Amino acid sequence: MVTKLTGDDTGIVGDLSCDRRALLTGTCCGFLLLGMPIVPARASEGGPAGAQLSFFADRPMMDQSGKLHAYRPPRGFRGGAPVSTLDDERLRRLSPFMT
Amino acid sequence: MVGTVPGDMDGVFVRVGGEWYYPPKFADDAPLHSDGYISAFRIKDGKVSFRGRYVETPRFRANLAEGRQQFGNYRNPFTHDEKVQGLDATVANTAPLAHAGMLFALKEDALPYRIDPATLATMGPHDFGGDYKSQTFTAHPKIDPVSGEMLTFGYEATGLLSDDLFYYVIDRNGAVTREVRLKVPYVSVVHDWAVTQDHILITFGGYTTSMERLREGKVHWGWDKTKPSMVGIMPRDGDASGLRWFRGPERCMMHTLNAVSEGDKVTLYAPFYDSNFFPFFGNVDGSPWDPSKARCFFRKMTFDLSSSSDSWEEEILFPTQVGDLAKMDHRFLTQPARYAFTMFADPTRPFDEERAGNLQGRVSNSYGRFDMHTGEVESYFVGDTHTLQECSFVPRRGSTAEGDGYLIGTTSNLAELRTELVIVDAQRLSEGELARVILPFRGGPQVHGAWYDAEELQGLMPMPVGEGVSRADHAVAGRYDANLFDTSGEGQP
Numbered sequence A: 001m002v003t004k005l006t007g008d009d010t011g012i013v014g015d016l017s018c019d020r021r022a023l024l025t026g027t028c029c030g031f032l033l034l035g036m037p038i039v040p041a042r043a044s045e046g047g048p049a050g051a052q053l054s055f056f057a058d059r060p061m062m063d064q065s066g067k068l069h070a071y072r073p074p075r076g077f078r079g080g081a082p083v084s085t086l087d088d089e090r091l092r093r094l095s096p097f098m099t
Numbered sequence B: 001m002v003g004t005v006p007g008d009m010d011g012v013f014v015r016v017g018g019e020w021y022y023p024p025k026f027a028d029d030a031p032l033h034s035d036g037y038i039s040a041f042r043i044k045d046g047k048v049s050f051r052g053r054y055v056e057t058p059r060f061r062a063n064l065a066e067g068r069q070q071f072g073n074y075r076n077p078f079t080h081d082e083k084v085q086g087l088d089a090t091v092a093n094t095a096p097l098a099h100a101g102m103l104f105a106l107k108e109d110a111l112p113y114r115i116d117p118a119t120l121a122t123m124g125p126h127d128f129g130g131d132y133k134s135q136t137f138t139a140h141p142k143i144d145p146v147s148g149e150m151l152t153f154g155y156e157a158t159g160l161l162s163d164d165l166f167y168y169v170i171d172r173n174g175a176v177t178r179e180v181r182l183k184v185p186y187v188s189v190v191h192d193w194a195v196t197q198d199h200i201l202i203t204f205g206g207y208t209t210s211m212e213r214l215r216e217g218k219v220h221w222g223w224d225k226t227k228p229s230m231v232g233i234m235p236r237d238g239d240a241s242g243l244r245w246f247r248g249p250e251r252c253m254m255h256t257l258n259a260v261s262e263g264d265k266v267t268l269y270a271p272f273y274d275s276n277f278f279p280f281f282g283n284v285d286g287s288p289w290d291p292s293k294a295r296c297f298f299r300k301m302t303f304d305l306s307s308s309s310d311s312w313e314e315e316i317l318f319p320t321q322v323g324d325l326a327k328m329d330h331r332f333l334t335q336p337a338r339y340a341f342t343m344f345a346d347p348t349r350p351f352d353e354e355r356a357g358n359l360q361g362r363v364s365n366s367y368g369r370f371d372m373h374t375g376e377v378e379s380y381f382v383g384d385t386h387t388l389q390e391c392s393f394v395p396r397r398g399s400t401a402e403g404d405g406y407l408i409g410t411t412s413n414l415a416e417l418r419t420e421l422v423i424v425d426a427q428r429l430s431e432g433e434l435a436r437v438i439l440p441f442r443g444g445p446q447v448h449g450a451w452y453d454a455e456e457l458q459g460l461m462p463m464p465v466g467e468g469v470s471r472a473d474h475a476v477a478g479r480y481d482a483n484l485f486d487t488s489g490e491g492q493p
């Protein structure tokens, strides 16, 4: 579900070509992460909190309202890289239909 | 959404696959034993809505109640916990089916599980008013486009390891009109089959089982290369006395495309493997699984019913290795047809190893339209960080020409960590997609999918108000994810 935001609540920031993987590897948007709490202190209390890094339309976005889901980097990578070292047998044992 | 969803598409693309909700009890269990998950893209007026949830089988609910995996190796009750003995252990993780206005999730070891088309909630097993007597139901029933009947079967029909195969005809209203009880020469995976206007063809080979291997705690199937591939042909309106078995060389016969009867000649079109495709169903002679033999080609197999020979002629139609999850314009099933559609790995296309890992050559990066009249292959390339799942054919509304419509299917974007839906003009694959719908998350697993026009299902998922992808609703999130996107088990909850 996408929360409708208005006015100065939000702003697309940083390099618009930045994607999640690039964000994780620190190859773009690096300045966003410097000194910026990814999840603001009061976010868990339910009400609007301070600015936080979020994602919208697959782009990083600085959510000034605290209403969006904060971006939480996954622990570990979730792409093809972890399985790229597997041989054909181990890959097919893991995911015969590659989904 | 990038591009435009064709305005004449009004229906639903349903996908069924397996995902471990709890980790497997044994590390070597088959991934085909993972919990069934059904998801659906509802499409209307150029808009798309998505929903997905686990199929709540008795097994799923029993595990949820205990908070852990209680079922052991693939289709081996000797390895299940005592507490769940006697429960239906199916995972309903293979294919969707729409018939008589109803929606089902299928797996070949149990009855169909009926699904609410609006919510995807599980309603329970369905035995067609008690007239369907087999304990099992194939994941590949065939809808006769001429009569609207469903032809179907179950193997191991009277219980574990039984050599009974029951064949059924179910009319367009969901009533069983015909049952024929058959025997198979050896108990094997009868995963798919084929039908023509005159005959049914029962296809299998290689996989074997026994009470001994089950008592030893092994998965249900092993591969025995000494076993012949088998095709049983019977008149559609015949009985068991009319069933005739043909034998061939070592073949892994998982999926078919089409079959046609012309006089005494029956022709089967099928993307079969040379040998064992599944390494988790190991070779019974103890030899290692050989990936070089797990090669799949479109084959044409011709049976001469006027001959006394019990063999067939086989021809490989295209030199291209393909994925065996192939589709055709299903309006032409049982009739002579020109086009086959399937995914394949095109080695001439790029793959971005930097962003998606070194999977070059091992991802299905293309759909192909294989023209069986000219031998030409026209292809669609999905992207340099992607792998495709099985496509489905969507007839263009009002069209009657074979292949006039769209291909729809999902693709895993291995760099962006998400699922995307692509829609391609089936007659213009090389021109790229008409629309791409980018889910902001992974859209759940798929073995098989199918497109159903809205009028084929009663009580279909309503379209929410809004634009573009207006709903993204995962009803139950997996706790353990052993699939391609997260091998570490450390992903986001």
Ligand SMILES: [Fe+2]
Binding pocket: B094, B095, B139, B140, B191, B192, B255, B448
């Ligand atoms: Fe299948």
